Amino acid sequence: MKLFVIGATGRTGREIVQQALARGHHVTAFVRSPESIASKNEPLTVIKGNAMDENELFNAMQNHDAVLSTLGPHEVFKPSSMLHDSALATTRAMNRSGAKRLVVLSAAAHFPGIPNRIASFIMRNHMRDSLAMEEIVQGSGLDWTIARPPRLTQEEYTTYRSREGAAPKMGFTLARKAVAAFMLDAIEQEKHFHKIVGIAK
Template sequence: MHILVLGATGRVGSHIVKYALQDGYQVTALVRTPQKINTQHDRLTIIEGNVLEPNDLVHAMHGVDAVISALNTDGTTTLSKSMPLLINAMQHEGIKRIITVGTAGILQSRTEPGKLRFQSSESKRKSTRAAEEHEQVYTLLKESTPEWTIVCPTYLPDGEVRGNYRVERDVLPEGGTEITVGDTAEFTYRQLSDRRFINTRVGICY
């Protein structure tokens, strides 16, 4: 399998690249700063480019079977502005599978089911800007043709794979407060072969 990883220089994305290479996959990483990728491998292709440039996206997708996006918000609108371009590029190249890393804020609220968590009293965050960006991505994917999965971690400290996490469709498992970067990346990566969460959000936590 050949996958395109976006956000490959980030905390989650760098782990996903590592897991894919360990499993023998071909990996392409589209990054603004190639020097930030420390990994060198004969199955890793690093392309310098920008997710807001349609030509860069199409170029990076040549021969790709699936896309994993671990892009974060970084205080910008890159996430929401790049998703329509990403979907168009996937359709242009005939790619039918995308997995993205979102946030638990865009899961359904348990206490107020008509709202998303970030809109409800469940959320303790004062700023909703990042969640609003992720909500736009969720809306765009719901209206698109590719098969999508949004992995929605709660508080995300650094840490390796523990393997004892819980997942639940569309909501955060009860009592969940955190999940390590390693476990989030491992679960996200496994969605390439796991068909249980097609076209849905997945809450993940310990």
């Protein structure tokens, strides 16, 4: 498949690129700093662009089978509309280009429950933007999946538990490698269309 990755320089995005290449996919990494991604004769195309710019996204994403987005702000406590703005630009570009399949990374803190409410309050600026992103995605008319993991780790496993519409029970962390595996599995296996999916270790 031809996959278009937004956020490919991030810790989860890098995992998606590596695993997608290992699975035999062609990958386009849409990044703001191409120098931070090395391509070694792989089917990897790196395109410099602004993830908030619909036209730049539209021009770069022609003829792709699916789009994955793992954007995240570097400063979670500051007000930001980055996720919302990028979701709007991405979904509009996808609707114009004919790419239908979108898998985005969100957060388990949006599920109900007291610990999630506390996390959402502490990171309220980030969570407000993340929820706005989810709303744009859900209203996009695309074949979307929203992945909601708990705290992300740099552990080495790629297995995960998943549950549509709720967090897996007693799942408090998940490796970024496993998030990447879930997002790629959802695309390859054509699963979780129009679903918010809780994922955890």
